[in-house]
Amino acid sequence: MVDTRISMCKVCPAYCPIEVTIENQRAVKVVGDRSNPLYKGYTCPKGRALPEAHNHPERLLHCQKRQPDGTYVSIPTHQAIEEVSEKLRAIIAEHGPEAVALFPGNGNVNNPINITMEVAFLNALGAGLKRFFSTQTIDQPGKVIAQALHGKWIAGPHPFHESDTWVLVGANPVISKMGLGQNPGQIIKEAVNNGMKLIVIDPRETESAKKACLHLQPQPGQDPTLLAGFLHLIINEQRYDKAFVAENAQGLETLKQAVAPFTPEYVADVTGVDEAKIREAVTIFTQGKRGSLVTGTGPHMALHGTLVEYLALCINTLCGRWVRAGEPNGHPHVLLPDYQPKAQPMAPYKPWDESDPGRLYNLPSTIMGGATGTLADEILTPGKGQVKALICAGSNPMVSLPDQHRTTKAFEALDLLISFDVEMSNTARTAHYVIPDYMGLETPACSQFLEASKYYGLWTQGLEWPYAMYSPAAVPPPAGSDVIQIWDFLYEVARKLDLSLTFYGNAAGTGQHWDKPPQAIELDMDRKPSMEELYEAMCAGSRVPLDEVKQHQHGKIYDDIDHTVLPRDPDCEAYFELADATMMAELAVVHANRGDLPQPDSDYPLLMTPRRTNEVLNSIGRTNPKLGGKKPYNPAYLNPADIARFGVKAGDTVRIRSRFGEVIGIIEAEEKLRAGTLSLSHCFGGNPNEEEDPVAMGCCSSRLLGANPEDIDPIFGQPRMGAVPVSISPL
Ligand code: SF4
Secondary structure (H helix, E strand, C coil): EEEEEEEEECCCCCCCCCEEEEECEEEEEEEEEECCCCCCCCCCCHCCHHHHCCCCCCCCCEEEEEEECCCCCEEHHHHHHHHHHHHHHHHHHHHCCHHHEEEEEEEHHCCCHHHHHHHHHHHHHHHHHHHHHHHHHHHCCCHHHHHHCCEEEECCCCCCCCCCCCEEEEECCCHHHHCCCCCHHHHHHHHHHHCEEEEEEECCCCCCCHCEEECEEECCCCHHHHHHHHHHHHHHHHCCHHHHHHHHCCHHHHHHHCCCCCCCCCHHHHHHCCCCHHHHHHHHHHCCCCCEEEEEEHCCCCCCCCHHHHHHHHHHHHHEEEEECCCCCCCCCCCCCCCCCCCCCCCCCEEEEEECCCCCCCEEECCCCCCHHHHHHHHHCCCCCCCEEEEEEEECHHHCCCHHHHHHHHHHHCCCCEEEEEECCHHHHHEEEECCCCCCCCCCCEECCCCCHHHCCCCCCCEEECEEEECCCCCHHHHHCCCCCCCHHHHHHHHHCCCCEEEECCCCCCCCCCCCCCCEECCHHHHHHCHHHHHHHHHEEECCHHHHHHHCCCCCCCCHHHCCCCCCCCCCCCEEEHHHHHHHHHHHHHHHHHCCCCCCEEEEEEEEEECCCCCCCCEEECCCCHHHHHCCCCCCCEEEHHHHHHHCCCCCCCEECCCCCCCEEEEEECCCCCCCCCEEEECCCCCCCCCCCCCCCCCCHHHCCCCCCCCCCCCCCCCCCCEEEEEEECC
């Protein structure tokens, strides 16, 4: 029997609406839903490959328990719940609740209920946010931290589709979507055709850079210097919005002093970008009327990501690039609670607490949770609070954490490692228990998470339109399987440990800049809620009732509910902060050390920088025959001049070394990559105790990265994941 159902792809937070063809309760084909008013049929290859992922012959269908010889046997899920509960009970009794940590990953995006339940579970244990080690603190913690230090504009940034200028700093939305989940390539193309001046700052000519009117290619990691140079010009050439700044910001004079040394000549010399191009970029951006300067993951990976983000926010504020009074709200709510946008900032706040330091390196506790770059040391360092049990929820830290050898040593030292996954991933292959999760088409979906992602920083995802959608599960889990959703497993374990769970509705996100604060909901521990009930709890108090949204299977744009932004309150005392002391001190360090970046030298003459590909999302999709299966490795891209310089050729297998370790990679030429750069995707490769096969599985860039105290941010613990000096040599 053949059927079609409307659903959503949830591989990434773009949440594209899809039409699923179903045969005998199995998804066999996915295409974009052309009847959706916002996405109009857009999907990317990952969405269209969902059937192959769901029906993958190696998909995990039963819980796996590791045996003393390292092999795995299937056990019933109820047995796994029982055994995991007993082991957690014993660990907590001996070492306390802080011995339990949780690492959520992209697999969680499939189901926002999971993330909310994971936080509830840690809170109920008493472990708290300090034991919540997420990928957020290894790729872009700076987005939320910088916003906390700068302040947040209640009415939001200018929507992309209404802008005339836009600057992407190390961001490539054509591939990574960011704020343009609804067909990013087409949206950018239309914007440019309609006259938008798009500027891209990236060492590579990315898919997005190909559409830009101006492309600046700085040395990887030099974004803070480049943006400080932009600020120097904007302030000294009086290119800022004086009335807006006078009314809404403070600290201009201090910022002016801090960026004084970043003259165009100096910035050109340090970043390697022509002075004329720097001036041209500033001229284009400041001559525009609407549009933002936004950062992507790349700049955040080069250690000074928070500073990059902070400087970006300062540029937007100086240029007044926020939605003003009398205009429609830039990010309207539908499944989040209603709020009245105003043309004023929410006050900055301090997003860390020195009085509550973590165990290692004097890192304070921050709103971003545990510093994931230190997770291996949290496991290996004895003493109170040493992590003894780790729950990996849809994550793959064996390839995503820096220094894979140290991660391996740490995981081997754990008393309990649980991995929720859909395949025997690198992390699953080291776990004591592997719990098979549902896949995206097997659970209901709701666009609220997409709206709420605006709470993860400027232009992460979020929705610029008052749009909402809900879809029920499209297919059941495979017949005969014993899969269980992460939230369900944790709920059952909580019940066995006699814990009460407090679930948070209204929003997902972190920090204090809420339009409406999250709402605590005590879960009934005697009667397990259904997933539909949990979605209702998440959407409690939404501007449009979830039941109304459910009436529109193709989603709906609620054009009629737009709010007009009100003027700043006469008694408002909140101001954007342009010169936060921590950020200004970091900027001084960046200047004193000409970018504060390890420079290439004769031993390590290249700088490694990360990249994304359209066929995989981090470590997801690599074995899918329609995706990563077509090219299962991560080439090491070099400029042809560097290929000639090192006496290698495209297709050669080479040894790539950093001061932390080495891997075997395969060279590929990239014509317009900045010379001196080696561009490599993270999250490929095998485990250290496995046979290396650079063609079949790629190379693990994590082995080229370190997480020593000198390689992490001193407050937020973000490790240096990019701009790492490396060398190559033929094998
Ligand atoms: S952009 Fe691709 S992976 Fe992301 S939700 Fe859409 S189809 Fe899925």
